[in-house]
Structures are given as structure tokens and as C-alpha cells.
Amino acid sequence: MQTITRDPNLLPGWGIDADPDNDPTYPMRQRTPEDHDGYSWVRPTQQPITVEVLHSNERPNVSAVFGTSSPPSGLSGIIRRFAFNYSENSYLHWLPLLFADRVNVVEGIVEDLAHGKVPNIWAEKGYKAQWKYDRVGMLEKIAAAALVTTAAVFVLSRKSAPKKHSRSAR
Amino acid sequence: MLAMDFRGPKRVRASQKPMPEIKHPEDAIVRVTRTCICGSDLHLYNGNVPDTRVGMTFGHEFTGIVEEIGSEVTKLKVGDHVLVPFNIACGKCIFCKQGLFGNCHESNPEATAVGGIFGYSHTAGGHNGGQAEYARVPYANVGPTVIPPGMDPDDAVLLTDVVPTGYQAAEMAGIQKGDTVVVFGAGPVGIMAARCAWLFGAGRVIIIDHIDYRLEFARNYANCEAYNFRELEDPVLFIKKTTDWIGADVCIDAVGAEAAGNAMQTITGRKLLLQAGSATAVHWAINAVRKGGVVSIVGVYGPTDNLVPIGNVLNKGLTIRANQASVKRLLPRLIEHVQNGVLNPKGLITHRIPLEEVADGYRIFSAKLDNCIKPVLISPSAGI
């Protein structure tokens, strides 16, 4: 019985197998020995860590540079620190971060007020532009909201009406 | 200095902020001359990207004049007018060495799946962006590229993301001569991808969107067929029919997480945030491509799970390629294309908005008002 060849050097090749330059996957990957050296490159100078930097637990350290835009703070910061105990593979990483973002919005408003600044929500939402270019759509939305509010008030007042009635009867 | 200031979902303003400083010997500070709002900024704007902190400045597409350099910056000098790729890349790590500048490992401590990106949440490194009068640019020896003399800054600013991302979308798709290419999404990147598909030898280019003015723009700018999926019974069925029941050779997803067109995806992805954005476009791409075809994804999705029809990927024998564009790797070729008139990036710009009116700019772009395709923000100290 004929067995398959044991020596891989005797197998006929094709594509990258025959010609290393014939690699249709570039730039996905270059096949160089350094690929297998792992976390071994000469790292750039480390940016001094002067603010609290949360780093993924899928890496051993803080990257050589990082942004310092908004260090974690307050309640949202506590939630973010919790999130970074879990890997990027985990919902316990991402969902708390999304939740922290919502908490952070409230903190932002409190911070504005503390600085004597009342946020101009109309302007921040760009409603001036919406009004300029989409007046009809905006009026429709406002009308729909007014309708929902009116209906809600109506339903609630109807529900509470018999109560009032029974109270007054007593 | 004046800078865009994120206050919460759909709430931004221009605030006074401290000037950026050199924090690392390879840093540069640039005075921003042009900066754009990008479709992927809308994922941040809408609050869909985890760890988007209040007070952050967005903006990953900008050009600027070098004002100050760190002690280890050798490739730039004060006064240079540079275009700054959206990815922050060290040039030394294993990924940068392979030309994967979009996947640098030394620019983002917060996540390993994505490299550092200017103004793109803490998940992309917490770097403030360029929608400001001044910006800090790390690794100034690697990314920033001096704008060639005579090049319009409006062309240059689109070389920071839109042009390379559209080009790489077509490149990753492995287009072969005569291929039918379908691009989902007629935003600036989708339009650019459609235009670049011709450069790689496509025989037919189709773009799918749901907003008529964008389709009209794409038809003219990219010289392609353009269809509104709201007028089609089913976009996948339509593509099967129009390709003699075979499917497109290549499908490009240039939409990402804000996709419209599927109620289930909208609710689970965009409203409840149970998946990392609505995956409608990638669904359509996988289902509309021929067996053995290629799906190329440049639309941005969040880091958590998506409901993606992976069974069809297996059964149809598809190749999926996706990445953030490695801007730096592509720049020499693309600068050549712009200089030779092969590509005309500034033709995409429809709006010029003062930085002071950034909130209106975001509203106009996100609500697709006033036939907006691509807005550029001009800071009060731009000078040009």
C-alpha cells in the first residue's frame, strides 16, 4: 500500500506556499520571524502618568502614550474602575461603561451649575439648525409630543376622578 | 482656546478649554486649520460608544500648522502645515512595523482591540480631537504628513480619513476586473469607496442608501448606480435579481452602527444598546454577496457583540475583511491620485461651519438637513 509522503519538503506547493511574495492577504499579515517574538519591541518613551489612567486588563501596562482628556471622577469614575476589572471580552466591562456614561451626563450638568453655568440645552442640541432646515418636521414632533402629553393628562385625570368623587362622597 | 465639548448624547457645545501641552517627547501641538465632522463621530454623538466621557473634544479629521514640538520630534518643524491621520501610531510596535498603523499597540491603554484615535472616546485612548483651535498630536514623527505645496487644505483634510478609508474598503475587497461591487451607505466614505472601486477594475458599482439627496450625489460623484432601499422590496433580493441571481462579487459595508432599515436591529442595537449598534448593513452585505465573495467592512461598530449571520458566512464560503484604514500606509499613493486629479476629495464638502456653531453642525450632519454630505468646521484661529 502506498502511504502519503512523510517529508513535507516533497509536497508540491502553490500560491504563498510556492512563492512567499504571492501573498493575497496583505496587509493583513506579513510572515516574518518577528511575528512570533510577542511583546518584545523597543517601546517608545513612556508618557509620564500624571492622571489616573485605566488600562485594559488584556495588556500588562499603560501604552506609551495616552490621552488625558477626562480622567475618571465621581460616581461615574467608580463605575469605570469597576468595569476595568473585567476583560474586553466581558459584558461586565462594556455595560457598566455605558451606564457610567449616562451617570457622567448628570455629573456634567451638576458641574455646570456648580460653576454658575446653566446649560443651554436648546443650543447644545443644535435645535437652532433643526428649526432652520426642518421646521415642518420639528413642528410635527412638537405636536406629537403635545398630543401624547395631553392624552396622558386626560387618562390620568380620568383615573383619579372617581377617587376624588368617592372621597367627597364620604 | 475654543474647543468642541461633549456634554451627553446629542448635546455638544463650543467651550473655552486649556491649551493642549506637550506631554511626551514625540508630541507636537498644532493650530487646527481644518477639521471635519465624520459619520463615525455620530456613534459618539448619539452615546453609543462606551466610555465617551463628558468634557471630551471630538474630531479625528484635521489639518494644522505645527506650533510647538517635543524634544524627540525630528520629522516636523514649527510652521509646517500638516495633515494628521486619524490613527495615532507609534511606528515601533509589532503592528505598526507591518504597516497596520490603524492597529498600533502603544497609543491606547484602555482597549487592545482598537488603536488610539483622536477624539474618539476613552475606548480609543482618551485623546482629545481636532475640533478645537489647537490639538496635541502624539508620535509626530510617524503620522503627520506635510501637505504638498499647492494642495488645497480642503483636499488635505479629507486625506486624514475619508479618502483612505474609502480606498482601503475597495482594496480589502480584493476587487477583480469586471466585478460587481455593492456599497452599502452613501455617506462620504461610501461614496469614496464607490469611486475607488473603479480604480481597482470594477465592472459595475452599485450604492444603496435611504436618502435620496445622498444617492443623487453619489450617482454624480462616483458615477455609479444608486438605489433607495426604502423603494426596494428587499435590498438583498434586489441585488440577487440584478446580478442574474448570483449575487454581487463584493459587498462593502460603509455604514456601521447607525444603520437604518431593520426594526429589530434598530431596537436592539440603537435603542436598547444590547448589541454594538445596528448590524443591518453587515447583514445585507453578507446576504447579498455571491458564494465565495468578499465582504469588506469599514463601517464602525462598537466593541460588544453583534447579531451577525455567521452561518451564512460559513455556508457561502465568504471572506470577510475589515479594519480601520491604515492612513499612513496609503498616503503616498493617495496624494499622487489627488495631485493627478484622479480623486477630488474636496468635492464631497458641502458645508463650512464656524467652530462656534459646532452644535448646529452636528445637528445638520446627523439629521441630514440641508442636503449635507460632508461638513468642515473652521476654527476662529484657522487663519486660512
Ligand SMILES: [Zn+2]
Ligand atoms: Zn472620520
Ligand SMILES: [Zn+2]
Ligand atoms: Zn505602534
